[in-house]
Amino acid sequence: MARIALVTGGSRGIGAAISKALKAEGYEVAATYAGNDEAAAKFTEETGIKTYKWNVASYEESKAGIEKVEAELGPIDVVVANAGITRDAPFHKMTPQQWQEVIDTNLTGVFNTIHPVWPGMRERKYGRVIVISSINGQKGQFGQVNYAATKAGDLGIVKSLAQEGARFNVTANAVCPGYIATDMVMAVPDKVREAIIGQIPVGRLGEPEEIARCVVFLAAEESGFITGSTISANGGQFFV
Numbered sequence: 001m002a003r004i005a006l007v008t009g010g011s012r013g014i015g016a017a018i019s020k021a022l023k024a025e026g027y028e029v030a031a032t033y034a035g036n037d038e039a040a041a042k043f044t045e046e047t048g049i050k051t052y053k054w055n056v057a058s059y060e061e062s063k064a065g066i067e068k069v070e071a072e073l074g075p076i077d078v079v080v081a082n083a084g085i086t087r088d089a090p091f092h093k094m095t096p097q098q099w100q101e102v103i104d105t106n107l108t109g110v111f112n113t114i115h116p117v118w119p120g121m122r123e124r125k126y127g128r129v130i131v132i133s134s135i136n137g138q139k140g141q142f143g144q145v146n147y148a149a150t151k152a153g154d155l156g157i158v159k160s161l162a163q164e165g166a167r168f169n170v171t172a173n174a175v176c177p178g179y180i181a182t183d184m185v186m187a188v189p190d191k192v193r194e195a196i197i198g199q200i201p202v203g204r205l206g207e208p209e210e211i212a213r214c215v216v217f218l219a220a221e222e223s224g225f226i227t228g229s230t231i232s233a234n235g236g237q238f239f240v
Contacts, residue, residue: 002028005219006069006076008113009033009083011043011051013182014132017208018080018215019049025216027078030069032056034083056083056109057101066116075124076117078219081110081154082132088143099146106150110157118161118170127170128219131158132211135178135234151176155230162228171227175214178234181205201236 005022009015010031019031029049033040040051050073054065070076084106087098114129121127136144137151154174161172179185179196185205186193197204214231217223232240 001074002026003077004070004074005029005078005080006066006113006117007031007080007082008056008109010049010080011040012036013184014177014180014208014211015080015082016043017212018082018132020047021209021212021216022078022080022219023047023049025219027219028073030073030076032065032083056081056112057104059108059112059115062109062112063116066113070120075120077121077126078128078130079114079117080130080132080215080219081113083109083113084132084134084147084150086144086147088147090143091145094145102146102150106147107153110154114157114161118165121165121170122168125169127165127168128223129158129161129165129170129172130215130218131155131172131174132215133158133174133176133230135176135232135238138176138230138232138240139238158230159228166227169224171218171224173218173226173228174230175211175218176230176232176234177206177211178232178237179205180208180211182208199237200234204235206233206235 005027007019010019011033019029023029031051044051054061131154133154134151136148140148158172158174
């Protein structure tokens with residue numbers, strides 16, 4: 001029987017690549033989205049991957065959504081906490097609202113995504129938790145105090161969960177993408193994008209599929225000895 005995988009923010013960008021890669025490996029995949037019903041419906045039509053709508057910043061919505069996924073597909077074996085937002089501004093101009101929105105989605109949203117599935121994973125003595133962090137959570141970034149704080153916090157979640165889940169065969173790992181050729185990055189002005197690429201030793205942006213391959217590797221049953229780790233997929237831009 002196929003293992004069940006949940007990917008938050010799984011119908012667009014990196015999340016869509018992860019959802020499709022997991023399905024190709026034989027997982028039954030559920031992908032969440034926050035608001036774009038039309039895009040989600042198109043994604044399901046093209047891929048056959050079921051989509052579910054909820055706001056990861058809400059624990060109640062996350063818990064209810066996860067219960068629906070498990071009722072329809074079965075107990076979740078793999079959870080990929082990918083959903084995230086940006087509200088960029090220099091710190092002296094950053095508003096409390098910009099701070100809180102990013103904290104609620106990118107940090108609390110990871111708690112809200114993992115916490116409801118954690119007891120079942122412990123009970124069944126199997127689970128794979130994968131959090132999509134960021135290069136900017138490792139090194140910081142101008143104008144992203146809020147975003148960098150959440151992505152650094154996500155690494156702390158992973159390291160702590162790895163210790164708690166180890167004796168239950170539940171692993172927790174992170175992937176830190178560098179700059180990836182998603183719609184958001186490709187929409188920036190050419191000069192800005194060229195400047196970004198100039199900082200990447202391999203001389204190009206990453207592809208969403210390259211992040212998805214990292215996730216597939218960590219999600220595998222054979223990866224049970226890897227936990228508390230971070231894969232940095234950034235083209236050599238930053239080393240830990």
